[in-house]
Amino acid sequence: MSRKYLIAGNWKMNKTATEAADLVQEINSLAGSQTSVQVCICPSFTALSKSSELVEESEVFLGAQDMSPEPSGAFTGEVSAEMLRDLYVTFVILGHSERRQYFNETNEVINRKILAAIQNNLKPIFCIGETLDERESGSTLEVVRTQVREGLAGYPSSAIENLVLAYEPVWAIGTGKTATDEMAQEVHADIRKVLKEMFGDSAGDSVRILYGGSMKPENADGLLSQPDVDGGLIGGASLTSRAFCGIVDAAGRACA
Numbered sequence: 195m196s197r198k199y200l201i202a203g204n205w206k207m208n209k210t211a212t213e214a215a216d217l218v219q220e221i222n223s224l225a226g227s228q229t230s231v232q233v234c235i236c237p238s239f240t241a242l243s244k245s246s247e248l249v250e251e252s253e254v255f256l257g258a259q260d261m262s263p264e265p266s267g268a269f270t271g272e273v274s275a276e277m278l279r280d281l282y283v284t285f286v287i288l289g290h291s292e293r294r295q296y297f298n299e300t301n302e303v304i305n306r307k308i309l310a311a312i313q314n315n316l317k318p319i320f321c322i323g324e325t326l327d328e329r330e331s332g333s334t335l336e337v338v339r340t341q342v343r344e345g346l347a348g349y350p351s352s353a354i355e356n357l358v359l360a361y362e363p364v365w366a367i368g369t370g371k372t373a374t375d376e377m378a379q380e381v382h383a384d385i386r387k388v389l390k391e392m393f394g395d396s397a398g399d400s401v402r403i404l405y406g407g408s409m410k411p412e413n414a415d416g417l418l419s420q421p422d423v424d425g426g427l428i429g430g431a432s433l434t435s436r437a438f439c440g441i442v443d444a445a446g447r448a449c450a
């Protein structure tokens with residue numbers, strides 16, 4: 195089954211609104227008119243409004259880095275799905291390892307966020323991945339399978355086309371270390387197997403699974419050539435237009 199590559203940039207807590215506007219304009223000029231690869235940028239909350247205006251006339255999609263599972267109310271500092279939709283946000287990153295590690299998000303909390311996202315017509319980019327200890331103990335697949343099953347509990351099959359997964363080995367995020375092409379493919383293939391068990395073969399085949407973890411122009415060709423790697427969730431390399439769009443170009447070559 196043909197799955198369109200998605201290259202999504204997670205800017206994390208970087209770039210002021212002014213700096214973000216400059217980067218969006220650069221990305222627009224380099225990749226904003228092509229349609230062979232789906233491109234998404236995920237600025238910080240303070241930069242979403244201006245970024246939304248700038249991508250309106252381009253092919254670049256807007257994403258957010260997190261979202262509350264609650265629709266509204268006394269939740270100081272939180273941002274709801276409705277607030278994101280009001281800014282024409284399409285994607286939202288959920289379950290990132292930094293949210294799990296620093297903010298103690300559990301699979302149950304992430305599941306609530308995923309269900310809230312799809313109920314509000316947002317497309318979750320659901321992050322999963324193992325720590326270095328889990329990798330070295332041989333429990334990678336067990337850990338990832340549990341994250342997928344618990345994170346997607348109750349997910350409606352009717353919304354499967356809105357789901358994106360991102361496999362991010364925690365030991366490769368921001369470290370410069372990268373899973374080999376074969377390591378990434380092994381885990382992606384196992385994730386797809388779990389998705390097929392949960393939603394059926396056709397639905398499981400349709401879900402895009404991104405690789406995240408120090409993907410950059412220098413290693414993107416090999417990773418994107420793997421049959422179950424459908425794009426990338428890009429961290430550090432998304433902070434410059436040249437590196438980010440270099441990965442978009444690699445995805446374009448992979449689907450040519």
